[in-house]
Amino acid sequence: MPTRIVIADDSYLIRQAVAGLVGDEDDLAAVATVGDVDALLAAVEQHRPDVVVTDVRMPPTHTDEGIRAAQRVRDAAPQTGVVVLSQFVRREYAVQLFEGGAGRRAYLLKDRVAEAGQLAHAIREVARGGSVIDPLVVEALLTPAGGDRRLGRLTPRELDVLREMAAGRNNAGIGEALSLTERAVAKHINAIFAKLKLTEEEQVHRRVQAVLLFLAAS
Known part of the structure; x- marks a missing residue:
């Protein structure tokens, strides 16, 4: 149907x-x-x-x-x-x-x-x-200005990964853009979710919520 x-x-x-x-x-x-x-x-x-x-x-x-x-x-x-x-x-x-x-x-x-x-x-x-x-919505808003306090918990590399997530890239695309293995990308993403306290949502929803936090701080 x-x-x-x-x-x-x-x-x-x-x-x-x-x-x-x-x-x-x-x-x-x-x-x-x-x-x-x-x-x-x-x-x-x-x-x-x-x-x-x-x-x-x-x-x-x-x-x-x-x-x-x-x-x-x-x-x-x-x-x-x-x-x-x-x-x-x-x-x-x-x-x-x-x-x-x-x-x-x-x-x-x-x-x-x-x-x-x-x-x-x-x-x-x-x-x-x-x-x-x-992706064009987030690409226009990639540079945080004020910054959500939770974003301050992220390392520079984790922020790099979050920017690539905001640009709509999957794990393989993030790895290619940042010269990281997919396993390393996954570890960074899990750390991002934990530091942003997004541990209860399903994987796809947490990615969106992380991006929205990034956008709300810009």
């Missing part, structure tokens, strides 16, 4: 474009397209989709309606994943989206959703309980 998706955006053209991208995938199916938050919540109640794809900014205020809708979906239908699309690189949106838990949440830039199946990948990932953050 295909993954069932509700698409929310106040732009008809974008709704149709996203529905077209979804329709190109045999394992994905758009069951509703809507233009505002009230219609989105009604569609979630009616269709019980596996994933919602929503714009950040929708009527009436065009600020963070999509993020707040994601929070309401978490309360009403916790097994429903949410992929939030944004036209802007905004750290506060990412932090707000993931603050209730990283599972079944993704944050992507609209300009990149058609690249190499990124949207389809994010939908599949959140449908199975994972998390996705667009």
Whole structure:
């Protein structure tokens, strides 16, 4: 059975474009397209989709309606994943989206959703309980300014590893970038999780939470 998706955006053209991208995938199916938050919540109640794809900014205020809708979906239908699309690189949106838990949440830039199946990948990932953050979101915010106090516990090498995590690299990519073995990368990551007190989450969620701490300090 295909993954069932509700698409929310106040732009008809974008709704149709996203529905077209979804329709190109045999394992994905758009069951509703809507233009505002009230219609989105009604569609979630009616269709019980596996994933919602929503714009950040929708009527009436065009600020963070999509993020707040994601929070309401978490309360009403916790097994429903949410992929939030944004036209802007905004750290506060990412932090707000993931603050209730990283599972079944993704944050992507609209300009990149058609690249190499990124949207389809994010939908599949959140449908199975994972998390996705667009690498361009974190690449624009890689240099911490104020610094979370917990980040001060990290060694320079651990901070290097965390920066590479924030850039979206897996363990092999981090090792290649920093000339480390994958085993050494794994040890550094485990140390990061312990020092940031992220020991209770599943592995994929802890990676996201560590990156969000890094972003919140920038």
